[in-house]
Amino acid sequence: MSTETILAEDETDMPASSLDDFLDGARLCIPVIVASAPFAMLFGALAVANGLSVFETALMSATVFGGASQMVGIELFGQKIAPWLIVLSIFAVNFRHVLYSAAIGSRLAHWPVWQQAAGYFLLTDPQFALAEARAESGKSVGFAWYMGAAFPVAVSWIFCTWLGAMFGSLVPNPQALGLDFLLPIYFFGIVMGFRSRPLWLPIVLVSGVAAMLAYKFVGSPWHVSLGALAGIVLAVIVGPVKDKAAVQEGKR
Amino acid sequence: MSTTIWIIAAAAVATYLTRVGGHLVLSRFQTVHPRVEAALNAVPAAVLTTLVAPSLLNAGPAEWAALVVAGLVSLRGGLMTMFLVGAAVLILLRQLVG
Numbered sequence: 001m002s003t004e005t006i007l008a009e010d011e012t013d014m015p016a017s018s019l020d021d022f023l024d025g026a027r028l029c030i031p032v033i034v035a036s037a038p039f040a041m042l043f044g045a046l047a048v049a050n051g052l053s054v055f056e057t058a059l060m061s062a063t064v065f066g067g068a069s070q071m072v073g074i075e076l077f078g079q080k081i082a083p084w085l086i087v088l089s090i091f092a093v094n095f096r097h098v099l100y101s102a103a104i105g106s107r108l109a110h111w112p113v114w115q116q117a118a119g120y121f122l123l124t125d126p127q128f129a130l131a132e133a134r135a136e137s138g139k140s141v142g143f144a145w146y147m148g149a150a151f152p153v154a155v156s157w158i159f160c161t162w163l164g165a166m167f168g169s170l171v172p173n174p175q176a177l178g179l180d181f182l183l184p185i186y187f188f189g190i191v192m193g194f195r196s197r198p199l200w201l202p203i204v205l206v207s208g209v210a211a212m213l214a215y216k217f218v219g220s221p222w223h224v225s226l227g228a229l230a231g232i233v234l235a236v237i238v239g240p241v242k243d244k245a246a247v248q249e250g251k252r
Numbered sequence: 253m254s255t256t257i258w259i260i261a262a263a264a265v266a267t268y269l270t271r272v273g274g275h276l277v278l279s280r281f282q283t284v285h286p287r288v289e290a291a292l293n294a295v296p297a298a299v300l301t302t303l304v305a306p307s308l309l310n311a312g313p314a315e316w317a318a319l320v321v322a323g324l325v326s327l328r329g330g331l332m333t334m335f336l337v338g339a340a341v342l343i344l345l346r347q348l349v350g
Binding site: 030056060063064066086087090097098101102108116117125128181182184186189194197203207209212216220223227232234236238239 | 295309315
């Protein structure tokens, strides 16, 4: 077994073709599409029910491109709330992306600026998770691969929003179909995928408990920021596990 | 243009700022302190867990069974298998348990 050959194959600077990379990424987006399509339709149906036009509904999916925040947005649209408050609420729901952006930044830094600008636009929860997992496996996160994973999801998201907006009233009882619990299952799978990371279990437990407490006593969407903060603070306090010897603990 | 369009546009800009902002702030620093790096390494588990945890508060037998089975499958199978098995367990049990 020559590990060098395997490594050399994995880390070629010139990819065999960008199309291969794109398709490589596109394979990963199938579960994302399956999990998100029902929500896009649900969003489309609810948005129209809350008074948005079909065009406005599709426009929101195309430009905001963040499921939970869009749901919060249309919930508020229906209640005659001040516009800046609606925008602030959407911002609050989406605030977690700041952390994704900071964590993934170094992996995308070698792209041309316009590609980075486009890449960050599509940086959703699953996209962040896929890109982190890809980087962790030692492969480079290239633009073609990234778009392969992200672009079909965006197309499906917008198309299914439109479908829901047009035909939303025809959707049967979404509860029986399990729609409300599909995303938790999907995100749980993603969390499991990171279980080899240092401190994984303590972080998951602390973030999970903190999120539940915040959800009960502070309310949504703050449970996301507060829960994440708890897990991250734990990681900062314990410090880098791998390089403990290298870091001079007494100094800082 | 209608107020709705303006709200959507402002929300889109605000959302884009969250997606690009973390990188823009962090890239101003030449070196990343090991503790900051530890924090960034914790981001996937910490943030994504918070998207799952609150749904446990109202979870019944069908939801718990789906998560446990999906969790076991994820120890061996890929994300797609895990997701489909979990969804199947959930939908099946919801039909039975109600």
